[in-house]
Amino acid sequence: MPTTAVWTTSNVTVTDPVQHQDHLLASFVSNVVITVLIAVFLVVGTFGTLSTAVVISLNKHLHTKANIFIASLCLSDLISALICSPLWLYRRTWGFEKWEWGNLACKFYWVCDLSTNYATSLHIVSFAALRCVAMMAPFRIKKISTRMVFVYICFLWLISIGTALPLGLLMSVDFERGWLQENRRTAPLYMH
Numbered sequence: 408m409p410t411t412a413v414w415t416t417s418n419v420t421v422t423d424p425v426q427h428q429d430h431l432l433a434s435f436v437s438n439v440v441i442t443v444l445i446a447v448f449l450v451v452g453t454f455g456t457l458s459t460a461v462v463i464s465l466n467k468h469l470h471t472k473a474n475i476f477i478a479s480l481c482l483s484d485l486i487s488a489l490i491c492s493p494l495w496l497y498r499r500t501w502g503f504e505k506w507e508w509g510n511l512a513c514k515f516y517w518v519c520d521l522s523t524n525y526a527t528s529l530h531i532v533s534f535a536a537l538r539c540v541a542m543m544a545p546f547r548i549k550k551i552s553t554r555m556v557f558v559y560i561c562f563l564w565l566i567s568i569g570t571a572l573p574l575g576l577l578m579s580v581d582f583e584r585g586w587l588q589e590n591r592r593t594a595p596l597y598m599h
Contacts, residue, residue: 438501441496441499441500442496445492445493445496448492449488453485453489456481459478459481460485463481464478472551472553472556473537475557476530479560479564486523487520487523487524490519491516494520513578514575514578514579517575521567522564522568522571525566526564529566530563
C-alpha cells in the first residue's frame, strides 16, 4: 500500500513533493518582490518626507498654515516608512505572522501603525475643510493664526494616538495555540 506524505503550509495542503517545492518557490519569489517594492517605497518615502520637512522648517517664509499641515503629514509618513513598513513586511511576509520581539514591540507596532493612519486621515480631512473655508469665506481664513493651526494639529495627533492606544492594550503576543502545552519553552510567538 503506497503512503502519501502531506504538507500543510500557508493554509494549502499539498500531497505531491514537487507541488510543495513549487509552492515554496512561488512563496519565496513573491516575498522577494514584495520586499524590493517596500524597500523602494521606504527609501523614496523617507527621502521625500525628510527633504520636504527640512525645506519647510529651514525657510521662514514657508511657515504657512498649509505647510504646517504638510510638515505634520511628513512626520506621519516618516514614522510609517521607518517603523510600520519594515515591521509590516516582517510580519506579513518573512515572519509569516511569527513575532519574536516581545509584547512591548507588538503593542508599539500596532499603536504606531494605527496612529499614523488616523493622523494622515484626519490631516487630509482637516486640510480639505480648511481649503473649503478658504474658498467660501476667504477673509475668515486669514483670522486663523499659524499658532492656532499648530495647536489644532497637536490636537489631531492626540486624537490619533488616543484612538490607537486601546488597540495597543488589546493586541499582544500569544503562543500558537495548537501545541502550546507540549512545547511551552520552544513554541514560537505569534502576534494577534
